[in-house]
Amino acid sequence: xxxxxxxxxxxxxxxxxxxxxxxxxxxxxxxxxxxxxxxxxxxxxxxxxxxxxxxxxxxxxxxxxxxxxxxxxxxxxxxxxxxxxxxxxxxxxxxxxxxxxxxxxxxxxxxxxxxxxxxxxxxxxxxxxxxxxxxxxxxxxxxxxxxxxxxxxxxxxxxxxxxxxxxxxxxxxxxxxxxxxxxxxxxxxxxxxxxxxxxxxxxxxxxxxxxxxxxxxxxxxxxxxxxxxxxxxxxxxxxxxxxxxxxxxxxxxxxxxxxx
Amino acid sequence: xxxxxxxxxxxxxxxxxxxxxxxxxxxxxxxxxxxxxxxxxxxxxxxxxxxxxxxxxxxxxxxxxxxxxxxxxxxxxxxxxxxxxxxxxxxxxxxxxxxxxxxxxxxxxxxxxxxxxxxxxxxxxxxxxxxxxxxxxxxxxxxxxxxxxxxxxxxxxxxxxxxxxxxxxxxxxxxxxxxxxxxxxxxxxxxxxxxxxxxxxxxxxxxxxxxxxxxxxxxxxxxxxxxxxxxxxxxxxxxxxxxxxxxxxxxxxxxxxxxxxxxxxxxxxxxxxxxxxxxxxxxxxxx
Numbered sequence: 001x002x003x004x005x006x007x008x009x010x011x012x013x014x015x016x017x018x019x020x021x022x023x024x025x026x027x028x029x030x031x032x033x034x035x036x037x038x039x040x041x042x043x044x045x046x047x048x049x050x051x052x053x054x055x056x057x058x059x060x061x062x063x064x065x066x067x068x069x070x071x072x073x074x075x076x077x078x079x080x081x082x083x084x085x086x087x088x089x090x091x092x093x094x095x096x097x098x099x100x101x102x103x104x105x106x107x108x109x110x111x112x113x114x115x116x117x118x119x120x121x122x123x124x125x126x127x128x129x130x131x132x133x134x135x136x137x138x139x140x141x142x143x144x145x146x147x148x149x150x151x152x153x154x155x156x157x158x159x160x161x162x163x164x165x166x167x168x169x170x171x172x173x174x175x176x177x178x179x180x181x182x183x184x185x186x187x188x189x190x191x192x193x194x195x196x197x198x199x200x201x202x203x204x205x206x207x208x209x210x211x212x213x214x215x216x217x218x219x220x221x222x223x224x225x226x227x228x229x230x231x232x233x234x235x236x237x238x239x240x241x242x243x244x245x246x247x248x249x250x251x252x253x254x255x256x257x258x259x260x
Numbered sequence: 261x262x263x264x265x266x267x268x269x270x271x272x273x274x275x276x277x278x279x280x281x282x283x284x285x286x287x288x289x290x291x292x293x294x295x296x297x298x299x300x301x302x303x304x305x306x307x308x309x310x311x312x313x314x315x316x317x318x319x320x321x322x323x324x325x326x327x328x329x330x331x332x333x334x335x336x337x338x339x340x341x342x343x344x345x346x347x348x349x350x351x352x353x354x355x356x357x358x359x360x361x362x363x364x365x366x367x368x369x370x371x372x373x374x375x376x377x378x379x380x381x382x383x384x385x386x387x388x389x390x391x392x393x394x395x396x397x398x399x400x401x402x403x404x405x406x407x408x409x410x411x412x413x414x415x416x417x418x419x420x421x422x423x424x425x426x427x428x429x430x431x432x433x434x435x436x437x438x439x440x441x442x443x444x445x446x447x448x449x450x451x452x453x454x455x456x457x458x459x460x461x462x463x464x465x466x467x468x469x470x471x472x473x474x475x476x477x478x479x480x481x482x483x484x485x486x487x488x489x490x491x492x493x494x495x496x497x498x499x500x501x502x503x504x505x506x507x508x509x510x511x512x513x514x515x516x517x518x519x520x521x522x523x524x525x526x527x528x529x530x531x532x533x534x535x536x537x538x539x540x541x542x543x544x545x546x547x
Binding site for chain 2: 062084104107136
């Protein structure tokens with residue numbers, strides 16, 4: 001367990017300053033986005049389709065370069081500092097669970113035997129003990145997503161980017177994964193930027209919610225969820241939770257209204 | 261863990277009619293898929309034999325199955341030599357098709373420039389009937405075996421090339437992104453992502469190429485004529501045809517067909533072995 005500092009006092013991990021992205025066809029995907037990411041933040045990017053939240057993730061991950069502004073890490077970073085989880089589990093079907101989790105390390109030239117302990121430990125962390133030799137097709141949707149999360153966590157990254165990872169799962173599985181994700185984050189102490197469509201998911205998971213609007217994609221408002229971790233099932237039904245959901249939902253309506 | 265899969269299937273003491281019908285159907289499919297074709301073959305051979313007897317057809321018009329079998333046994337040494345030659349040409353052509361097809365496909369995915377420049381010529385080579393190129397090849401190539409090999413290779417190589425190219429390009433785009441984020445080199449992307457993604461496609465192309473290389477070897481030998489050093493199965497058919505030895509023609513034909521079936525079965529088996537653990541095409545599903 002790592003001790004969480006209050007939101008404003010956390011040391012800076014990376015910063016987006018006036019970041020913009022215009023696609024070749026002239027579509028403005030993102031305009032003047034400012035975001036200071038602190039160490040240990042759980043930030044949700046929330047907004048309607050086309051608000052540029054996935055574009056923001058791709059800019060941070062380095063898959064895209066910004067048309068304007070810049071994404072800057074505080075200090076040095078390498079490929080091991082970043083973990084990514086997509087909406088699809090995105091596993092290699094020909095490889096076992098353990099081999100899939102090994103991928104980021106394999107690409108850095110690390111032999112399986114030298115990192116086998118890390119892989120076993122990470123699989124334990126996501127609740128997949130005993131599934132190391134299973135193939136992805138033998139797993140349910142929720143378990144595949146756990147493998148995907150394990151692959152993102154195995155290098156002990158400082159930042160994890162998640163692009164609507166639970167959108168395709170049923171609600172029961174999603175709630176379970178929400179709880180487990182918070183537990184894993186508390187254990188590892190990493191920073192998470194989480195893209196979602198769901199007001200409820202963003203309130204439950206994050207301490208900062210960045211509400212975005214479309215055409216052009218931009219940040220409308222930032223909300224803070226001042227509710228201590230660990231959060232459990234009781235939080236889901238609490239009055240505070242409902243209040244935060246209402247506030248977030250109102251902000252989202254403003255975002256949608258402006259876009260319409 | 262709440263999401264558990266693969267619950268063991270237990271057979272309950274009582275099953276309803278619907279389930280019973282499903283089990284019966286499954287059992288029928290299991291033996292029917294190999295037994296029914298064999299029954300059909302036995303019937304056809306029987307009918308063939310009876311027709312020859314009933315209508316008193318002369319053996320130089322249509323020999324009965326017994327006479328064909330005799331011809332095969334009597335000439336077994338000749339047949340064996342011819343079969344070895346045809347099989348060797350087929351196997352070598354297939355091997356070359358795999359080497360060039362996969363090699364060129366990898367080159368294509370590494371460089372759009374090479375792909376755009378060369379792909380149309382691969383198509384031209386494919387759409388020009390081999391029978392029409394073969395006479396030219398036999399003029400320029402001295403060795404008959406080498407000529408056969410070239411012809412068989414021309415027909416066999418395209419399905420390997422086009423399927424492998426398709427497979428290399430069909431790697432999951434999110435996985436490609438992931439490889440980029442993790443800083444994979446070009447070689448790592450090829451080795452760990454593109455080649456495994458292409459495997460099912462390649463194996464599909466290989467099965468087609470196996471049959472085609474046999475066809476290429478046979479057709480080319482028919483064009484080359486029966487002269488020269490070695491005689492393959494097609495050469496035997498031609499020779500026997502000149503001497504109106506119809507039984508021998510049938511015997512050689514049966515050998516060719518059997519060889520084709522064996523090649524297909526072998527390649528299907530290899531494909532199953534390589535894919536059975538992970539690919540949908542090779543995975544048996546219940547229900």
